[in-house]
Amino acid sequence: MGMLSLPGFLSCGKKKDFSLTNEKDAHSSDSDENLERGNWSNKGDYLLSMVGYAVGLGNVWRFPYLTYQNGGGAFLIPYTLMLALAGLPLFFMECSLGQFASLGPISIWRILPLFQGVGITMVIISTFVTIYYNVIIAYALYYLFASFQKVLPWSDCFSWADEFCSKTRIVSDCNTTLHGETIHANYSVITSNNLTCINGTINYKPVQFPSEQYWNKVALQRSSGLDETGRIVWYLALCLLLSWMIVGAALFKGIKSSGKVVYFTALFPYVILLILLVRGATLEGALDGIEYYIGRQSNITKLMEAEVWKDAATQIFYSLSVAWGGLVALSSYNKFHNNCYSDAILVCVTNCATSIFAGFAIFSILGHMAFVSERPVSEVVDSGFDLAFVAYPEALSKLPVSPLWSFLFFFMLLLLGLDSQFATIETLTTTIQDIYPKVMKKLRTPVTLGLCTLLFFLGLICVTQAGIYWVNLIDHFCAGWGILIAAVLEIIGIVYIYGGNRFIEDIEMMIGKKSCLFWLWWRMCWFFITPVLLMAILVWSLITFSPPSYGSVLYPTWGTALGWCMIIFCVIWIPIVAIVKILKAEGNLVQRIVSCCRPAANWGPYLECHRGERYSHIVDPEKKKEYEITTVSAFVY
Numbered sequence: 001m002g003m004l005s006l007p008g009f010l011s012c013g014k015k016k017d018f019s020l021t022n023e024k025d026a027h028s029s030d031s032d033e034n035l036e037r038g039n040w041s042n043k044g045d046y047l048l049s050m051v052g053y054a055v056g057l058g059n060v061w062r063f064p065y066l067t068y069q070n071g072g073g074a075f076l077i078p079y080t081l082m083l084a085l086a087g088l089p090l091f092f093m094e095c096s097l098g099q100f101a102s103l104g105p106i107s108i109w110r111i112l113p114l115f116q117g118v119g120i121t122m123v124i125i126s127t128f129v130t131i132y133y134n135v136i137i138a139y140a141l142y143y144l145f146a147s148f149q150k151v152l153p154w155s156d157c158f159s160w161a162d163e164f165c166s167k168t169r170i171v172s173d174c175n176t177t178l179h180g181e182t183i184h185a186n187y188s189v190i191t192s193n194n195l196t197c198i199n200g201t202i203n204y205k206p207v208q209f210p211s212e213q214y215w216n217k218v219a220l221q222r223s224s225g226l227d228e229t230g231r232i233v234w235y236l237a238l239c240l241l242l243s244w245m246i247v248g249a250a251l252f253k254g255i256k257s258s259g260k261v262v263y264f265t266a267l268f269p270y271v272i273l274l275i276l277l278v279r280g281a282t283l284e285g286a287l288d289g290i291e292y293y294i295g296r297q298s299n300i301t302k303l304m305e306a307e308v309w310k311d312a313a314t315q316i317f318y319s320l321s322v323a324w325g326g327l328v329a330l331s332s333y334n335k336f337h338n339n340c341y342s343d344a345i346l347v348c349v350t351n352c353a354t355s356i357f358a359g360f361a362i363f364s365i366l367g368h369m370a371f372v373s374e375r376p377v378s379e380v381v382d383s384g385f386d387l388a389f390v391a392y393p394e395a396l397s398k399l400p401v402s403p404l405w406s407f408l409f410f411f412m413l414l415l416l417g418l419d420s421q422f423a424t425i426e427t428l429t430t431t432i433q434d435i436y437p438k439v440m441k442k443l444r445t446p447v448t449l450g451l452c453t454l455l456f457f458l459g460l461i462c463v464t465q466a467g468i469y470w471v472n473l474i475d476h477f478c479a480g481w482g483i484l485i486a487a488v489l490e491i492i493g494i495v496y497i498y499g500g501n502r503f504i505e506d507i508e509m510m511i512g513k514k515s516c517l518f519w520l521w522w523r524m525c526w527f528f529i530t531p532v533l534l535m536a537i538l539v540w541s542l543i544t545f546s547p548p549s550y551g552s553v554l555y556p557t558w559g560t561a562l563g564w565c566m567i568i569f570c571v572i573w574i575p576i577v578a579i580v581k582i583l584k585a586e587g588n589l590v591q592r593i594v595s596c597c598r599p600a601a602n603w604g605p606y607l608e609c610h611r612g613e614r615y616s617h618i619v620d621p622e623k624k625k626e627y628e629i630t631t632v633s634a635f636v637y
Contacts, residue, residue, distance in 0.1 A: 037333065039334065040259055040334065044263070046334060048259075052419025053420055060416065062315065063315060063356075064359035066315055068381060070302055070308040070311055075312065079352070085529050087316040089522060091320050094323075094331070095328075098327065099334040100507070100605060105328045105329055106120055111600075112498050114578050117576060120577060125479070125483060126427050131455055137417040147403050147406040147407040154394070155397035161210065172186070174203060221465045224553070226473070229466045244456040246418060252445045264415075272415075276364075284368060285368040286365070292367065317487070319351060320348060321420075325431075329423075336510055368399075369394060432447060468550060482567050485571055492531060498599065548560060603618070
């Protein structure tokens with residue numbers, strides 16, 4: 001009898017399969033280091049998935065607006081500092097955490113069982129966000145299809161428009177000179193008497209541009225408020241279904257399929273941004289837009305305002321997608337000795353450079369719009385939905401061959417949204433895999449498609465006539481404080497309870513021994529600077545809280561209460577799980593708490609060959625049972 005190969009939990013890489021069923025998981029391949037969970041096919045799959053996850057719609061529709069609003073080019077100073085002090089330390093921590101234990105955002109809390117509720121909070125928030133995020137992708141799909149027309153439907157006031165729709169500003173009244181006296185009169189009186197308005201005295205009627213009315217009246221069929229749900233907008237529902245079908249198709253084999261799709265969805269937006277920038281730079285007025293973006297002379301005095309620093313910190317925090325669970329989930333499929341340090345720096349720098357680059361593409365064309373409509377740039381600049389679906393489409397409609405530019409822009413939004421959505425759904429499926437590994441091994445595709453179907457039905461409320469109010473409500477509450485609370489507890493738990501130095505030793509097991517000087521910066525950030533900054537942002541957000549609104553529409557009291565219920569539902573699991581863990585522990589209260597603050601017995605690298613002396617004591621009950629069964633099978637074989 002020859003030497004027997006040990007089972008997967010005791011080995012790395014290829015091995016002979018002694019399982020009785022000899023089933024093969026489509027999520028893994030023979031070349032994987034971790035045959036049970038699977039690994040990325042190559043480094044490029046992982047990096048592009050991370051870039052696609054981090055680079056999203058906020059890079060295009062929020063960062064440029066914040067830059068112009070907060071001192072132009074001067075805003076890049078606090079933005080870069082916040083990247084170094086808050087964004088990168090958290091990003092590196094989560095990537096290292098996921099790669100070290102090869103576990104998703106809930107199971108990773110074997111590191112600190114008392115805080116496992118933090119992982120549950122991350123997953124629930126990601127679920128809420130993925131429901132409405134795909135609705136935004138559905139909006140982009142609708143506009144994409146609407147661009148396949150010779151004349152863009154929002155380029156003029158067509159049959160759907162009302163009397164307030166106008167492509168140009170309409171003068172209401174002004175001051176003029178009549179018989180040597182200055183009088184104030186309606187514009188109709190002035191024109192009928194061949195008079196002229198005195199500069200600086202002109203008042204304009206409140207009008208809406210065609211793109212604004214098209215967005216509200218046609219695309220959304222927007223109701224008067226959250227109270228008026230109305231009917232499901234059928235074409236948005238179909239676009240939502242299509243977007244979920246795309247997500248399901250890309251993820252049916254997990255990271256093996258999504259890792260290939262992101263080569264297109266993560267890279268092609270850069271091609272489109274470059275095309276839009278080149279086109280925008282050749283237009284009249286483009287320079288005015290760019291100067292407005294970075295400032296003719298950057299306003300350094302803005303750096304004295306606390307609001308500017310808060311905006312820089314929140315933008316970095318949200319744009320890097322830290323504390324959502326996705327970074328842990330995606331990194332958990334890395335090979336153990338992958339250099340997660342260089343990966344973190346590369347992805348973070350790429351994300352921030354993309355934001356700056358997108359600003360030039362956006363503002364060059366908005367500058368041209370201001371030039372054509374004879375308005376200051378400040379009147380055409382906006383952020384969020386109004387930039388993506390009102391201001392920018394209005395600007396594109398004024399270009400020659402406008403359907404082409406409109407198609408490219410909304411195709412870019414679609415791709416930016418999709419690869420972020422891929423990673424969020426992978427976060428959810430990774431969580432399910434960690435809890436029910438045998439189910440996911442056999443039924444990964446049905447589970448993924450079933451999850452997408454469930455989320456589609458949950459999202460139907462967001463494509464009713466009141467849908468935009470629901471999207472805004474979830475975004476206002478769930479994507480704000482819940483993530484900040486999770487991030488604060490995450491860094492406090494790992495650095496102060498598990499031990500920052502102990503965590504550094506874990507990282508060195510993966511990337512090799514580093515000097516004390518190398519870790520000096522990370523220790524400063526993890527132990528002090530980053531937690532303080534996150535706490536400051538959280539407190540600031542609570543102090544400056546304002547009830548949700550969409551434009552001029554205020555939410556009913558029950559809507560605000562529902563928002564509070566959503567955020568409570570997200571974070572309530574943190575104390576609930578902590579209490580349950582303490583109750584299940586043994587000893588008196590202090591002993592139970594201390595016990596729950598220690599890593600679980602099965603915490604450590606997933607594969608035994610990576611555990612070394614530090615984690616040689618680990619015996620996973622499930623894997624021990626698998627070993628016994630497999631050994632018997634091997635002898636029979």
